[in-house]
Amino acid sequence: MSDRLHEIIAEIGVLHNEVIQNEKIKDVEEVFDYMEDYADDTKEHYLDLLLQYYFQKNDLNNLQKTLLVGAKFDMRFSDIKQAFLNIKSNKENVIEFMDEAVVFLKDTELNESLQAIYDYYTESKELQANLEQALELIKRNRYVCSYCYKNKDRIYSDFFINEDLLQSLKRDLPYLLK
Incomplete structure (x- = not known):
């Protein structure tokens, strides 16, 4: 299996580069068609990467x-950061769509992502109204x-603290605050 895993990784790398270069990545239906000739295990792994x-x-x-089509990925806070930095309009965004996964995500690597989100929000005055809903979901995350x-x-700490959630954590999950 380990030999096949290396093959899968290599195939995924080639596949991903090809769909980006030929711009099929812009329409997932085209990506699905393009990857039809690949082995099932390669397709399965690539779909998860594509979702991310x-x-x-x-x-x-x-x-x-x-x-x-059944794809899934293990979301990290760095994924949320990247999605947040790509909010450019008031249309529903992926953070809002995946709201529960965002709110309940457990991650310990937060500093860089929170700093980037804070900077993007404070520097993008014209986008702040579009960012509010996603930001509120991030603020509802107990680990944040x-x-x-x-x-x-940290410069952003007061910005991200949700006072109601903090009181709840002090009362119900004080070990998270130690």
Whole structure:
């Protein structure tokens, strides 16, 4: 299996580069057609990567279609950061669409992502109204709240702390704040 895994990784790399270069990546249906000749295990692994790609690019339409074929990925906070940085309009975005996954995501690598989200929000005055809903979901994440509470010296800590959630954590999950 380990030999095949290396093959799969190589095939996925080639496949991904090809669909980006020929711009089929813009329409997941074209990607599905393009990858038809690949082995099932390669397709399965690539679909999961494709889902992550569309999430990070904030491409809700293609994300939804990729979810419908059974793709899944282990979301990290860096994925949320990338999606947030790609919000450019007031249309529903992938963070809002995947709201529960965002709110309940457990990740310990938060500093760089929170800093980037904070910077993007504060520097993008014209986009702030479009970013509000996604930002509120991020602020509802207990691990974000806990991290900011424990790292009050960070420039963004007060910005991300949800006071109601913090009171709930103090009462119900105080170990998260230590």
